[in-house]
């Protein structure tokens with residue numbers, strides 16, 4: 001676990017117990033978010049759930065988790081379901097996380113050349129650092145701020161998508177990028193925006209941000225994609241769910257397209273769907 005995450009957990013664990021939160025409430029939350037988003041919350045997430053959903057209870061002036069969960073299920077209000085889901089996702093990400101993937105992508109882009117339109121899907125885009133890293137890789141590999149590359153960035157969490165779309169980050173988020181990248185792809189904020197950077201418009205225009213739940217029975221987008229990044233989200237799902245999702249993603253990949261997974265994700269239970277070709281990089285399995 002990262003320092004930031006463990007700090008967050010300890011802060012959340014010391015939260016004052018304003019609301020009645022029973023073992024039964026926690027089990028209900030776990031089964032609801034599992035059914036909704038596929039996310040399997042372990043026992044250790046009890047304090048996290050209390051802290052994050054406690055904010056919803058406060059906002060709605062409710063005094064018990066039971067009342068909140070009863071209302072959530074009885075009213076079936078899409079906005080509250082979205083707020084419930086947003087509260088329970090984990091959105092940890094960074095620019096050029098798992099950097100070796102971007103080197104592999106750069107090779108693929110150079111091999112395709114500047115004239116060929118290229119489509120990339122980022123299937124768990126979080127706050128946007130991953131899709132912007134894809135756009136920077138495309139601009140650098142094809143030596144153009146307006147390459148013939150379209151990136152679709154999706155996530156179940158509508159709140160992180162808003163951050164992603166804005167493309168504004170605290171300066172520390174881009175610390176690890178080299179100076180040339182910072183100068184070429186970001187603008188420093190001034191006045192009220194001092195200490196922040198904004199991604200340049202050309203990169204933002206390469207990307208379309210859309211909500212999508214990977215659990216949905218059908219995906220609305222049209223392939224084929226030359227590359228699909230689906231990183232550090234499958235870890236939240238059980239193996240049958242992973243297989244189900246891979247079965248929907250693989251047909252959207254071009255026959256020689258690449259599927260990128262997170263560092264702790266492996267699909268040995270789905271070799272009939274995707275075939276490993278290197279460090280957490282896969283192709284569609286030939287039929």
Ligand SMILES: C[S@@+](CC[C@H](N)C(=O)[O-])C[C@H]1O[C@@H](n2cnc3c(N)ncnc32)[C@H](O)[C@@H]1O
Pocket residue numbers: 036037038039089090091092093094097123124125126127130154155156157160212213214215230231232233236262
């Ligand atoms: C840990 S972040 C990973 C972000 C990025 N892919 C990376 O590797 O840095 C996981 C993301 O998956 C999203 N997510 C969780 N369940 C999802 C689902 N059922 N459908 C789509 N996205 C989901 C979360 O909202 C979160 O933004």
